Amino acid sequence: MLEGLPPNGATHVMRVDAPEHEARAIAEFLGETFDPAEVATAAFEVEDRAEGSGWAVEVYFGEAPDEDGVRELIALVSPQAAAAAVFLLLDKKDWVSASLEGLAPVAIGRFVVHGSHDRGRLAPGQIGIEIEAALAFGTGHHGTTKGCLAAIVAYGKQRRPGRTLDIGTGTGVLAMAAARLFHAPVLASDIDKVAVTTAQANAVANHAAPHIRFLHAPGLGAGEFVRQGPYDLILANILLPPLKAIARPLSRLLAPGGTVVLSGLLPSHANAALAAYRAQGLRLKRRRTIEGWTTLELAADRGRNATPAGTR
Structure with missing residues (x-):
């Protein structure tokens, strides 16, 4: 899969919620700005059981980032998103768990990639691939x-x-x-x-x-x-x-x-x-x-x- 996270230890994570077009633009811009060997960037849809679906950007750094510098880069795309960005220090197992929480199942053709909480939602004929928190991206x-x-x-x-x-x-x-x-x-x-x-x-x-x-x-x-x-x-x-x-x-x-x-x-x-x-x-x-x-x-x-x- 996409490489770029450190193989061991803690991971520094930046996360921000944004409208779909902004989330995609932020992820692409940061992905082009940073060394892909050191930083992994993803934009994805999230499902909030109370408020419906939205989009988020997560950026995983191998070393502690310059938070002000990252916010300045995000501000070039969206000043609102830059102000809302949060930085966390998570154990790698914890960030995968956190990223899976609230993620809607991904359906591509007959394939549905999902967590255990969505196991019972598969329709007849679908091929379910269940992925839980792990130490791999x-x-x-x-x-x-x-x-x-x-x-x-x-x-x-x-x-x-x-x-x-x-x-x-x-x-x-x-x-x-x-x-x-x-x-x-x-x-x-x-x-x-x-x-x-x-x-x-x-x-x-x-x-x-x-x-x-x-x-x-x-x-x-x-x-x-x-x-x-x-x-x-x-x-x-x-x-x-x-x-x-x-x-x-x-x-x-x-x-x-x-x-x-x-x-x-x-x-x-x-x-x-x-x-x-x-x-x-x-x-x-x-x-x-x-x-x-x-x-x-x-x-x-x-x-x-x-x-x-x-x-x-």
Whole structure:
């Protein structure tokens, strides 16, 4: 999932409620201003049982931010929001719990990402993915995750993949979605050991574990990626710098005619990612932007050679 939070210890959080258009603008502006390796930004809809739905922005800092400086940046978009911004120091487990409270279930196609409090609200035919507080980022409420889920739904309307690869799995939402929809093997990797542990537990709780193999690995250098491939569907919801860095090895893991889904991209970064993968012979199938984040779907020609799979 979207990377950018410190792997251990406390997290500094800025939160502000704002109308939808302001929340999206604030999140995109701050996301472009700060180093994505140090700061993660999200705009999302929240449900207040008493007052209905609204929008909020949360920004997670690895170190204590300059609060006045952050407010000055927010004021460039909305002076009212700048005055209402609050800064908190939370244990990482606590901020995930807090972020889940009041979040409405996310419905994308047949998928519904929800907390345990909404378990009984699923309609017949929906595929529920239950995510609770954890030590990994990715609850399904971020625009990047929504874009990837929409891409999985679109892919499933055309074909069923033989094998799927989920790079930067986070809480495992995308891996579980692919496993639950396709009932086919999924390899899910993450650079963070905590994320892998969390994703494994989530897969068990969501009855998706039999189809998913989890791997703790930085980049794509581990031999397991080749041994389990090639892949008909590859999901990479990370950020622009690592997406560009893995363009060549990722493309070599793709089966002929396969699809790559890239996310974690601001709209202004999408063309740079696209250029890196076009250089590897992939073509753009679809571009979608949700809540200020862009997801790209790319395809390989059926006659294109992939890295041969090893012993399975």
